[in-house]
Amino acid sequence: MSTPAPAPNRAPVSLPRSRPLRIGPRAAAALVLVSLIGLAAFGWPLLADRQSGFAHSHDAPWLFAALLPLLVGVVVATIADDGMDAKAVAMLGVLAAVGAALRPLGAGTGGLEPMFFLMVLSGRVLGPGFGFVLGAVTMFASALLTGGVGPWMPFQMLAMGWFSLGAGLLPGPDRIRGRAELAMLALYGFLGSFAYGTIMNLQGWVILQGMGQGISFHPGDPVPANLARFLSYCLATSVGWDLGRAALTVVLTLTLGATLLKALRRATRKAAFDAPVAFDPGPDPPASLPPKGVRVGTEGEIRASWR
Template identity: 70%
Template sequence: MTGNATRQARAVRLGPRSIAALVLVSAVGGAALGWPFLAPPTSQVSAHAQDAPWLFTGLLLLLVAVVAATISESGLGPKAVAMLGVLAATGAALRPLGAGTAGIEPMFFLMVLSGRVLGPGFGFALGAVTMFASALLTGGVGPWMPFQMLSMGWFTMGAGLLPGPDRLRGRGELVLLAGYGFLAAFAYGTVMNMQGWPYLDPDGSPIAPDPQAGPLANLARFVAYCLATSLGWDLGRAVVTVVLTVTLGPAILKALRRATRRAAFESPVTFDAPTE
């Protein structure tokens, strides 16, 4: 089902610098997550396998901050900041509700809907800020936090890149968002598995990364690790995201679009001169 072709306002319009920063942080994040598959056994990275995740974590945290600053500089106005604060606070408050039990994490469906309405630039900023705020709220601060921020930024940004933001409405849009939420929930879990997997002791587990093995052997170990440790968790997250998207999605999408129209993000904020 399609509606009228009314162009949907975006809270953040990505410029060349913002896109370049996003590409850079995504490339570094991909390298930080995929180095066990990319580094040959004789490389210095493999020789310092226990140190590499910490080095990548520090670098990634700095780059996420650079991206957030760049997006803000490119057009995150006061109205968008207010919207970002409200949605990030709501998402952070939703995260502890399920306490992560069996993958029950209701914040993910809100990120899907928000990214869809407000666009990829706002979505990346919202995902990263929400995960940062929720980590402070739940005491989940650690070397995994920058990867959670980046992964949630990708997750929410992806919803903003889905086709038909101006025309697709109704049941068709819900099916699209539910399908994306289902697949992206598994992708998020896989990315976070890649973050924690290198910390395992290769001598203590047959599913831990082996610095002396080749990429294919380590890939097989990683798949076994995902199946053994997080498949049920990721499935729970995916199902909850789909159910909440289908049941609550229409009302929340309508509310977000109404708020976006009233905020008029693309209209400049002006102040009248005081009258005497």
């Protein structure tokens, strides 16, 4: 009775862990450049004199023309740093489509925008670089879907990109998990919703005139005086709207966050974006096989070949 050959030794296979897509040096440089241009675009009217054309409707086309290639640059830089592959780009498209479809559900209803909680959770799972591109692309797609294209759109893209990027910069899941993680994300969504509304107010406030001396923008005035008027403007016009957005983000994060986090992490783990590729050579060939390149034939064929 022959003894069966022992099974070949194989190294244990470990499943890829779900972790955010990393930001390489190229992607980080592109993100810093985009953010600096965005900060300059939002804040330059505060430093302009009375004779300058400070209306954001004039600079929005230039900002949009600069923003799109820079967003493409962030994606290309991330791909070049081996942080994003075709599967990650496909997930980016799916999440952007879902976010764009969610936005019209609450548009015009007390600031209720359900897309914000999706941006928080996506940035949390997939990282700050992916989150920034997702936020900007989602806002662009939703503007096309709802007919919201205007001078405010590039500013919305930047603000939403920063909102999603911030979720990716929160302490990692290896440090905070479970209910503590959901509480952290809900708090970030609450504060980030107000921050988004405040920075978007800055975009529209400088072009609105005749609202009263206490809340109107005065070009050329000292920055502290204009900032005091801006705070009064926000308290008088948008606190209720921002509160509705923040409250809905908190409620959706606490009720649906655990399920969606699990689904996103499972999809990320299945995709294995940054898993190294290795090939198993398999078991060694039996010693009885002839060397590579030697022809094997029957005894008759061998005799015939020598004749």
